[in-house]
Amino acid sequence: MRFLLVEDTAKLARSVRDLLALDGHGVDTVASLAEAGDCLAATSYDLILLDIGLPDGDGRAFLAQQRRQGRDTPVIMITARSAVADRVDALDGGADDYVTKPFEMAELEARIRAVLRRRGGATQTRRDFADVTFDPLAATLTVAGETRELRSRELRLFEILIAAPGRIHSKEHLCDRLFSYAEAVSDNAIEVYVGRLRRKLQGSAARIETVRGLGYRLIGP
Known part of the structure; x- marks a missing residue:
């Protein structure tokens, strides 16, 4: 946010x-x-x-x-x-x-x-998508009964993605939502956080898809 x-x-x-x-x-x-x-x-x-x-x-x-x-x-x-x-x-x-x-x-x-x-500006309660349970208050994802902790920016990024499954979010939009003007953000900052989330989602039917030239979206099976 x-x-x-x-x-x-x-x-x-x-x-x-x-x-x-x-x-x-x-x-x-x-x-x-x-x-x-x-x-x-x-x-x-x-x-x-x-x-x-x-x-x-x-x-x-x-x-x-x-x-x-x-x-x-x-x-x-x-x-x-x-x-x-x-x-x-x-x-x-x-x-x-x-x-x-x-x-x-x-x-x-x-x-x-x-x-x-x-x-309705943020996901603040537990939410299920595909076989993943997202708990923003506990900062966790649960996949196949295994709970995986999210760091702060991973949490905020996943909040954006799960709020609108299937919607494509550009890197520019995600940077705008996650970082302030005062923060020095490299071009690959979003790629880093997406990569971390993908590792947290391993073993799940949910995944973050890269749409070439457009951005990222959360999709299910």
């Missing part, structure tokens, strides 16, 4: 970015609404983490503008304001959820999972 974090407190932004990166997500971090607008104009995101108080404006007004423009990306507001009225304003303005500073990182992770489940 690829997330946009809009937060002007540098220490908090680094902590959240590093946490989500450990989970295999690509995270673009910006400190202003102007930068957030530039990012949203350049690419799409699976989730936005949006601070309310930013140097160049109010995150709630920015969110309302995005909703008026038809952008329905899930948004979790980050706020230092604990008043009920502030939280109600955020939710009424189009936010999917909110966290109040200071917050525990475990709570943020749980809220992200919940929002993505509700909005």
Whole structure:
């Protein structure tokens, strides 16, 4: 998954970015609404983490503008304001959820999972395909009764593939979903992760097919 974090407190932004990166997500971090607008104009995101108080404006007004423009990306507001009225304003303005500073990182992770489940933006429950069982919360694939662990980026890549079996995903699209702008990604990065997943799928009727010149897709027997 690829997330946009809009937060002007540098220490908090680094902590959240590093946490989500450990989970295999690509995270673009910006400190202003102007930068957030530039990012949203350049690419799409699976989730936005949006601070309310930013140097160049109010995150709630920015969110309302995005909703008026038809952008329905899930948004979790980050706020230092604990008043009920502030939280109600955020939710009424189009936010999917909110966290109040200071917050525990475990709570943020749980809220992200919940929002993505509700909005259908990620595979968050066990799923069967062919003779494979995929459990994203446990980060495992089970093939013929044998459980195989997935590393973070392998997990996120398989989430994309199993969400749309048979659909061809180009390398460019997969890179866009898995990596942030700040990450230096080599041309063969996706090939490396696909190769690792293929090894994890050995012995299964499910396989990742290379469609020459187009990309990859997950297919069954």
